[in-house]
Amino acid sequence: MFRNRLKVLQRPLLAALLAGATALPAYAESLADTMVAAYRHSALLEQNRAVLRAADEDAATALAQLRPIVQWVAGYTYQNIEGFDGNSASISLQASxxxxxxxxxxxxxxxxxxxxxxxxxxxxxxxxxxxxxAIRAYLDVRSATEQVELQQNSVRVLGEEQQAATDRFDVGEITQTDVSQADAALAAARADLASAEGDLEVARESFRAATGKFPNKLDPLPPTPKLPASLASAREIGQRTHPLIQQAKREAAASELGVAAAAAERNPELTGSAALTKQTNKTQATGSSLESDVGSVSLNMSQTIYSGGRLPSAHRRAMAQRDATRSSLLNTARQVDQAVGTSWANIDVANAQISAIDQQIVSARQAFQGVREEATLGARTTLDVLEAEQILLQAMADKITAVANLQLAHYQLLSSMGLLTVENLKLGIPTYDPSAYYKAVKDAPFTSRQGESLDRVLRSIGKK
Structure with a gap:
């Protein structure tokens, strides 16, 4: 009777276990949605956009050094000479x-x-x-969700197994040891479920940190991004487009100019100045007041002849910085090349793992079915059934991880090539224009019309 009951339970229980890895509800939030949310939410991006605007202002400040400086100066002087008071006041307009x-x-x-x-x-x-x-957070939530569902199905299946073992023990078909093994397997499954649920909560928190909100339902994974024709092509793209290499090149160029700037500090400097001053002098002794208007123009040329070693030291320092940035560029290029190769290898590994795990799942499923059939005939023990079930469960869990790793490796490859951007991914949202602020301030604006243009730029990026 109980063998017949076990046979009846076998197929629905097996179906429940196998469905755990595939039966997912309809999802709404896509991977692209997650990336868009992260792009709009990121405080780190806001911070670095502000750093860029500060660098834009440095360029405007450098340009302003070529322009005249106009200022007004007001002064007042009181004097007492041999008991007589006198004072003078002046105001001048100066330009240099x-x-x-x-x-x-x-x-x-x-x-x-x-x-x-x-x-x-x-x-x-x-x-x-x-x-x-954001991609990693999305994949972690999806994987953790699938692991929880897999473990939930495992708990349900093992609960049925434990009840069947108890029933068989009641009629004397198996021993108390078999029941205890089923009890232990069920307890272990519940512990694994608790761990999986904890991992899901951690993944949800990471998702919220990346996007500013907890995940709702997630869409199935999209097709993996298209790869370059070969690893060599991927390396070439990385060397040409990766932002760290572009940054290092610009820093190296700036350090080369820094050497020239340090050498130029020894050159002469010619300055000109003009002033228009209105001065009033009053003397108590005579009771008179004298007003005068004074205009002046001057030219000055200066050059440092001796600086106590400061200028030669600054020149040597600039050359050392140039050498450092050159080495940094070389090192960055090598790191990018390594990252491309590593990501490419990770894709190959993940593909191979998925292929092998698929074969493992097919074999483990057949083994599980066979062991259960044999157990109903008394040729296998409860422990044999539980072990076969655990092997199948582990293969399914490994498949979930491998699929996520494959997806992540593709996007890591895009990142290592410098192509993981909103524009290249065609996410279809307005992006921050890094040149807009520079265009508004590059001429060191002062007039009201230029100021209004700058105000519009600031409003468009939400900073005013």
């Missing part, structure tokens, strides 16, 4: 300007521009990190 500095300010402007371009490249790198973090 560097007329020629043998290239010093021009080099400073070029350095500032290279720094702007380096900071833009750094911003792209941050964007890649934000999107990759």
């Amino acid at each position: 300007m560097t007329l020629y500095d043998w290239g010093r300010n021009a080099i400073a402007i070029d350095i500032a521009k290279e720094s702007v371009l380096a900071t833009r490249a750094s911003l792209v790198g941050v964007e890649q990190d934000v999107l990759l973090g």
Whole structure:
């Protein structure tokens, strides 16, 4: 009787176990939605956009050094000479300007521009990190959700197994040892379920940190991104487009200019100034008041002859910094090349794992069915059934992990090639224009019309 009952239970129980890895509800939030949410939510992106705007202002400041400085100066002086009071007041309008500095300010402007371009490249790198973090959070939630459902099905199946073992024990078909083994397997499954549920909560928190909200229902994974034709092509793309390499190149260029700037500090400097002053002098002794208007124009040329070793030291320091940035560029190129190769290898490994696990699942399923059939005939023990079931369950869990790893490896490859951006992924949302603010401030605006243009840019990026 109980053997017949076990045979009746066998097929629905097996179906419940196998359905755990595949029967997922309809989802609504896609991977693209998650990346868009992360892009819009990221405080790290906001921070680095502000850093870029500061670099834009450095370029404007460097340009302003070529322009005249106009200022007003007011003064008042009181004097007492041999018991007589006197005072004087003056107000003047002064203008000064560097007329020629043998290239010093021009080099400073070029350095500032290279720094702007380096900071833009750094911003792209941050964007890649934000999107990759969102992808990892999405995959972690999906994988954790599937693991929970798999473990829930395992608990249900083992609960039925435990009840069947108890029934068989009651009629004397098996021993108390078999029942205890079923009890232990059920308790272990419940512990695994609790662990899986904990992993899901952790994954949900990571998702919220990346996107600003907890995940709702998630869509199935999209097709993996298209790969380059070969590893060599991927390496070439990485060397050409990766933002860290672009940043290192700009920093190296700026350091080369820094050497020229340090050398230019020894050059002369020609400055001009003009002033218009209105002065009033009053003397108590005579009771008179004298007013005068004074205009002046002057030219000055200066050059440092001896600096106590400061200028040669600054020149040597600039050359050392140049050497450091050159080495940094080489090291960055090597790291990017390694990252491309590693990601490519991870894709191959994940594909191979999935193929092998698929075969393992087919074999484990057949073994599980066979062991259960034999157990109903008394040729197998309860422990044999539980072990076969555990092997099948583990294979299914490994498949979930391998599929997530394959998807992540594809996006890691895009990141290592410098292609994991909103624009390249065609996510269909407005993106931050890194040149808009620079265009508004590059001429060091002062007039009201230029100021209004800058205000519009600030409003468009939500900063005013």
